[in-house]
Amino acid sequence: MADTQVPAESKVSLNRLHGENRFETAAKVATEGWETSKAAILASGKQENLVDALTAAPFANSIDAPILLTNGADIPEATIEALKTLKVEEIYTVSGAIKKDALEKIFKENNLEIVIKEELGGKDRFETAKNIASHLDDVEGIMVTTAYKYADALSVASIAAAKNIPILLADQDGLPEIEAAYLDEIKDQVKATYVLGGEILISEEVYEELPGTDGESKLRIFGDDRFDTNLEVLKTFTDLEYSKVYVGNGYDEHLVDALVVSALAAKTNSPIVLAQKELSKKAEDLLLPKLGEKSIVAVGGTTAVTDKALTFNHVRPQDFAVMQASGVNGYNVGLQIVDGSARDLASVEVTLYRGETVLAKNTSMNKLFNSYPTATQLSSPFNIDGNFSADGYWSYGKWNGSVLDVPTKAVIKVTYLDGRVYEVVNTKLAGNPEDLNQEALNHVKAEDFGVMQASGVNGYNVGFSLVDKLPVDLQSIEVSLVKVETIKDEDGEEQQIKETVLATNTATRAKNAKLFELTGQQLSSPFNIDGSFENDGYWTYGDFNGTVEDVPTKAIITIQYQDGRKFTVQNTELTGDAKLLAAPAIVSGLAEELTVGETVDFAVTTAPNSFVAEPAAATTKVRVKITLTQGKKENMVLQYLENDGTYQALPLNAENSAFYGPETGFPFLNAASQFKVTFSEAGTYKYNLEVVTVAEEGQQSEVLASTKGEVVVTKAPAEGNE
Structure with missing residues (x-):
């Protein structure tokens, strides 16, 4: 040689x-x-x-x-x-x-x-x-x-x-x-x-x-x-x-x-x-x-x-493609030796990356060079469902990810017997990576992925079903919520994908035995964005890594059978309004600038949002409290619209406050209440609006939502002046 x-x-x-x-x-x-x-x-x-x-x-x-x-x-x-x-x-x-x-x-x-x-x-x-x-x-x-x-x-x-x-x-x-x-x-x-x-x-x-x-x-x-x-x-x-x-x-x-x-x-x-x-x-x-x-x-x-x-005078990249043949469900990376053949090589190393994360690395073995000494075309397969055993041709690296982790580049490093080292990169993946997930659909299917506000949950629920097995046949389950963002580079042109895992729930036979004792094939995993649940025997709940503004783009479900096989599916169709997971809110529609003597209409809207996830939400009654924190109440006339269509005066008490709604309260709903207000003196008036629970005897009221407002009242211009 x-x-x-x-x-x-x-x-x-x-x-x-x-x-x-x-x-x-x-x-x-x-x-x-x-x-x-x-x-x-x-x-x-x-x-x-x-x-x-x-x-x-x-x-x-x-x-x-x-x-x-x-x-x-x-x-x-x-x-x-x-x-x-x-x-x-x-x-x-x-x-x-x-x-x-x-x-x-x-x-x-x-x-x-x-x-x-x-x-x-x-x-x-x-x-x-x-x-x-x-x-x-x-x-x-x-x-x-x-x-x-x-x-x-x-x-x-x-x-x-x-x-x-x-x-x-x-x-x-x-x-x-x-x-x-x-x-x-x-x-x-x-x-x-x-x-x-x-x-x-x-x-x-x-x-x-x-x-x-x-x-x-x-x-x-x-x-x-x-x-x-x-x-x-x-x-x-x-x-x-x-x-x-x-x-x-x-x-x-x-x-x-x-x-x-x-x-x-x-x-x-x-x-x-x-x-x-x-x-x-x-x-x-x-x-x-x-x-x-x-x-x-x-x-x-x-x-x-x-x-x-x-x-490129020594080694060149060739096909980098999705592969589903010869027992391979994954990818194949080809290379060409330009100035020699396999007999001239000491080693070949092929690595798949997703961004800068290594997904898998294959390294050559002696049989590759001994069996095909004159070959100038070589290739290395990667199986994402599990590793091959070393076959004498390649030592196959463990797949560091799931079927959903699509490689963005293949890096090929070739070392010659005389010590020369060359490295080439292929970023042109051919084929449809989604085809690799067809086998997983024979074992697990993604179901509902939606906003959840029930049973003490304010967050999301991920449903899935087992196709050919029962929970007792599984070794573990992992469900993750992922947020996907598109980020542009400094030039505002080339785009990169950033994925953030917001939360992961896991279940293993050792820690979560109750889940694997279930007899049905329909399962689900809830996520609470306000804080994780305690381990309940079904799931080990991960903390939510974000805020209500971080809406998951997809849910990823991975099941593992007791024989070691893993199957992964995802759901990218989130249903429901994620905005409802925010804190309860009250909003004033009163303008920030008014003139003396001007009577204006405005609305106060309430949104229970995440409050509906509370177990007591269905029975809790509330009232809305208005408090004047700056300005004289004698200079303000406030009215609200009754159910009969007439406006009634809403006088402020000694604490400069007033409630509207029946004394027994009303359900906290998405609603808008209509008001009129007139100011008789110029000045700056500040106020608070609060949604307050109606307390039972011996209990204290609770503020569920609040906001502050300010209005500047000026004198009307004299007649004939601009």
């Missing part, structure tokens, strides 16, 4: 083009992409001169030439060696920083018979862009990017080159005169205009002046940042068939790598992906369907693009 291994370093080097510095990297790219080349393009590799070469890729591709770098007017040894290896006969320069006299002197000193074919570098970046564009024949489109942010031009460089489209640089006020004149010359043949960047970089006024019709022959391509814009470029030009994918670091100090690889990328019909040292999940999701057997090539050293960006 050792003879089949390829050393780690050689494998990595096949997927990376780099040298000790940018000049060596450019030379490596050139000699990798061309055996020989009659022509080459020289660009200054200095950061301050990089802009001169932004637009060079289309011309380089048109003459099938690599891009090599100078150190300003000096030519590094790596560039000289590349010129010799490629047997270059003529060069084009694309920067004013490269001096013809200095080049000719260096060529002579190194015995290079190379002709300086043409100097395309102009007095500024705009003239250079125009000079390069003028050397393209049969142009049918243009790319326009900002002249002051390099990433967009290099992001699109290989695609522009492959399509023979020149790249023009826009100033803040539009295309400079020299580029505008060139565009005027070719405008009749331009069939497509692409603008890279949003309106901050290239204004709408500039966009409108460019040839083409918006949305048809003219398109603006941009994202939230340079990396998103790069991906939007790839999404736009879907007609390109990738041969390879070149990955370069997208930050300014490393963009020169994207420059030097742009000609090779165009030559191999490949895109350049800008990365932040490694590929983002969005980039991986976009690239994976297009890769086939094609490889990713990193440009630059590992400090610029990490080896992790090359993971």
